[in-house]
Amino acid sequence: MITTIDILRAMKEGKDLNNTTIEEIMTVNPTVINQNKDIGETISIMDKNGIFMIPIIEDDRRIIGICPRHDILKRNIK
Secondary structure (H helix, E strand, C coil): CCCHHHHHHHHHCCCCHHHCCHHHHCCCCCCCEECCCCHHHHHHHHHHHCCCEEEEECCCCCEEEEEEHHHHHHHHCC
């Protein structure tokens, strides 16, 4: 997985993004959450790990989506 933070970190380190592979800057083992977890637990994991989006996985660990914090806020502030 690669995020904007990964790209910004690479830029800060002076890496030439035109000659850098994704593998060199990606997050290798991102924090993920199973699709069956509740929103409260998702928020806690995101807060604990200081992340703004989290990959959502099925039981077989296949990524089925990504949940950013703003989607949680939009869902709950109506």
